[in-house]
Amino acid sequence: MIYYSERTKAVVNRLLQAVVLVYQAVAVVVFISTLTMAGEWLRTPFIGGFFEHTLVLNGSDTSEDDKSWAMYKQGFKVGDQLISVDGTPIVNSDQLSGILNSYSVNDIVNVVIRTTEGVDETAAISLQEFSTADRTAYFILPELLSLIFLIVSLWIFGLRRAEPAGRAFSIFTTSLAIVVGGLFDLYTSHQFTYIWTFALGTAGGSFIDLALGFPQEARVVVGRPYIRWIGYVVGLVLFLNAVGTLFNFDNPTAYITAWQVIYGFVGLSAIFYFGMLFYHALVSRSPVVKNQARTILIGSLIAFGPVVFWLLVARQSFNPYLLPFLIIFPLVNGYVVLRFRLLRTDYWVRQGLVYALLTVFVITAYGLFVSGVALFLPMPSDNPYLIGGLVFVIAIFLEPLRTRLQKFVDGTFFRGQRVYEDRIRTFSHQLTTALDLDSIGRVLRQQITTTLSPDRLHVFTYDPLNDQYTALAGEDGRPTSDIRFASTSPLVQYFQKEKIPLYLDSINPPSILKGDEARLSLLGARLFVGLRSDDKPVGWLALGAPLSGDAYTPKDLDFLESISDQSSVAISRVQTVANLERRVQEMNALSRVSQGVNVTLRFDDVLELIFAQTAQIIPSTYFHISLYNKDANYFYYGFRVDDNERMVSLENRPLPSGTGLGQEIIHKGRPIITQDYPRECQSRNTTPSSQGIYAWMGVPLNSGAETIGALGVGSRDATVTYTRAQLDLL
Incomplete structure (x- = not known):
């Protein structure tokens, strides 16, 4: 276990903040550049398939139902490599775009494709315009998500950049922004393939960083902050392993294996992260950590549930329209990292269950209602009178039904609540x-x-x-x-x-x-x-x-x-x-002092009045008025009260030089406030005028530009402290 000095921690903290900020700047550049290059690519006739950086077909197809792109209609599949277009050999995506720009939509081009079996096949492809549906699915949606991830990343970094969890989350969302926003470039222009691969590995590393530091720092990390960086090191190693395969045209599909290794690392990192969340949600002693872990898990279920259902249960290929659900995951994580307020997850689960049952009931009631009416009076289910009647019935019975369902759900599943x-x-x-x-x-x-x-x-x-x-x-x-x-x-x-x-x-x-x-x-x-x-x-x-x-x-x-x-x-x-009553009391005390000074003739009575009114608004057991005799050059107490008892025997007698802080105030003409009277006297090289005093404050008594004395109050109660506001009042 290593414990670093505060200076070292501050330097490392600033360095890590700079690294994250540079990474975010790279993400912003990638986002803006992707928009620019995508605009140019979309003006180019579409060849009927996405070819990746080694010019192999990547398997993505149109998002329109019952349709396929031209390459797949010709029987080509994932891994087949583009060799030439109209007799011109193709060596990179820039050359392909340059050739296609010389053609127009609906032109026919002859392409040579080398299949995964090593056979070169020729096909005539009709160039088409990239459809609006595919633009939405492959470009607009991912870029919109990337923008949201970037905003969330910058937002969290701005508020929590000094915290390890805030930096880890900023790295995670920045990586998501690059990975999601760079998909279109990965399919078309291939200018940021290296950065995309690096961001993918970094996303896995940030999962491990988050798992070890949020919502509660793992014990193994205490005193060993470098352990959180292990995931980034692994991600960097996997990225370097993939670099040599990315543009290897001799083995055009080698990068797929390298990417699959990174995918596996990201998947294992995500499992580790969610496993730690489950652990915190179940066994953590802190209710705060439990609430935060459960909030993230519920948000993750909403974010990834539709994707998992679509891929595993419905057994359909990936649909880009599932991407918007992923927004929920970083938003919920960001909310928890910012620690605005704890979400009442039980409340939302209760309400969600009630409205889910209510929805099922209304749909069932509508079906039964339509079926029953159709037995006696044949009419279509979308008849406006039928719908209007059902809406009227729902408007009357919805709230009573919701109340009964709420009681049923609470009584059955949430009795403790x-x-x-x-x-x-x-x-x-x-x-x-x-x-x-x-x-x-x-x-x-x-x-x-x-x-x-x-x-x-x-x-x-x-x-x-x-x-x-x-x-x-x-x-x-x-x-x-x-x-x-x-x-x-x-x-x-x-x-x-x-x-x-x-x-x-x-x-x-x-x-x-x-x-x-x-x-x-x-x-x-x-x-x-x-x-x-x-x-x-x-x-x-x-x-x-x-x-x-x-x-x-x-x-x-x-x-x-x-x-x-x-x-x-x-x-x-x-x-x-x-506070209002105290202020009124203070104003009354000041008013009585002002009035008393104007009508009281005896000097001693004036001092008694000042003491009586001060004691009402400032808690004290010690009250001294020190005066200075300029002609005789000595200090004396004009009025002294110790433990609420006046010490007449100590008044009007010369004091030794350097006794009490009152003389210091008279010399310098400035007030003094302290919560440790003996230490203050020691620091000013003066002798305490009384023993057992804790809090003390004093102010100069001025006559024009001349300081003629000092008024000091103190307390023997260790729990009493004096404030700047009380000093101003004094």
């Missing part, structure tokens, strides 16, 4: 009566504890006064944890960037949480579900492992996300009201 939905409805009702954070926390804890039974549960919410996230009180009325997270901590940044829950893997925790590893280890929670809001999270739920010893399921995750969404709204509402 109904329990969760009942709990969510109960929670929504209870939440309407929760008017403060503690009551919201109690409702949350009650529902989560009774439903999931975690061994520990913390509800963290944002404390705007201290600019940090703290745990709400438990059943004993005390916070469930003393651990606090600053608003800039890595965990908070995670929930600001990501929209999905976080499951901590003790083997390989996310690198983004490196700064919070100690806190998270002490907290002992495994599953974190964010309480989201518009600008920053209002908090999160932190759950330990279930008491049953089982792993959390995607259904548990759906339940937690549903109640967290509702809780976020309630907590945001309570915090908004609390």
Whole structure:
């Protein structure tokens, strides 16, 4: 196992990003060039078959029903090689296009074809225009798919280029864009045959890269990132093996074997990828990983199911119109890689099953209805009155029927889901009566504890006064944890960037949480579900492992996300009201200070007023007003309160030089804020004025351009921190 320095990781990261970006640039060039060359080729009369780079017939035929291209009508088959056209020997595709450009549609040309048995046969071929249906099937559809794959690749790379999974997926979709978009060039112009072969092998390598890194990094890869690159090395070796066969006219079909080896590698890589997805979907301890794996598997079933059915069950040759289904696979993968939100796969399966049954029922009802009517009143099945009557009946009974089918499906196949939905409805009702954070926390804890039974549960919410996230009180009325997270901590940044829950893997925790590893280890929670809001999270739920010893399921995750969404709204509402009340209190305090200064004559009364109003809006146990006697050149306390008790005996007495941070503020005329008072004093080479102070802040007291003193507050409570907003208020 190798652990690299942060600098090395950053350099490798930038290098890999550059490699992927160059690969994407190549794909863009291939796409644009293919469009240009295809436009020229389509203006050329069609010879009646696709000849590959060694001029062998590749077996592709027209997409029109009950028709065949001219070469196949003459009895030629896959592997037969074009030798000459009208007596002119053909050595490459450019020469073939040049000769065909000298002819017009419906002209007759004599071609010599060398069959796979080595016999040269001559045939008269009538040149035709490449049909609209074939243009759509072999050119328009693949190029449209290639464009979509390119857009998805650039989109994912732009958002997730710093992550291995994002780069692997970008390589995969870029390879798909080249392979699919380069098919027409592979059949016609053969300018990008080498790049197409390389992209095919790279697609297999990216499957292995994805399998080892997403949706969860394999343990074997931890500390060994180079293992993810093994697939690319194999793909490169297979590409180099194929290079010598691609334009070998002495053995024109040798490349087929080399390509078949690459096809086999891609197939095995895909099996490995889907096998890892099945493994994660079945045995992963993380409900997030399970949900992501199942989402990809369902998307893959929709994408590849029609193709597999067509080839294996229907036993038909490949149809280009099956290609659009493949769009679903990279789109679903891209959505999961971007981690916008977890898809509720159970919900979509339930709805799909209901509407499938509803479709079968409506079709069956229509057939029975038409058959029954025909017994008494003969009429065609497309009679408008008959169709109108059926539409009227469907409009009346569709919703009641759908509701009954939904209950039947839920009761038969998804009984557990109904329990969760009942709990969510109960929670929504209870939440309407929760008017403060503690009551919201109690409702949350009650529902989560009774439903999931975690061994520990913390509800963290944002404390705007201290600019940090703290745990709400438990059943004993005390916070469930003393651990606090600053608003800039890595965990908070995670929930600001990501929209999905976080499951901590003790083997390989996310690198983004490196700064919070100690806190998270002490907290002992495994599953974190964010309480989201518009600008920053209002908090999160932190759950330990279930008491049953089982792993959390995607259904548990759906339940937690549903109640967290509702809780976020309630907590945001309570915090908004609390912030408004606090601001009103601050404005009232400032107003009273302003009024008191204008009407109070005694200096000591002014200082008492300032202390009383400051204590109401800023939590503190320490309050000092340090003043400077310019004539006598010494500092003294004009007002001092320690532990909420005024220390009159220490006031109006000269202070030793270098005592407390107040003198530093008076010297420099700038405020100071710190969460570690002793360390701040040590760094400034001053003696602390009091012991046991944690958070401290002070501001200068200015008279015109001159600083005459300093006002400082501090706290002996280690949980109190001061913010920049409080400093501005002071």
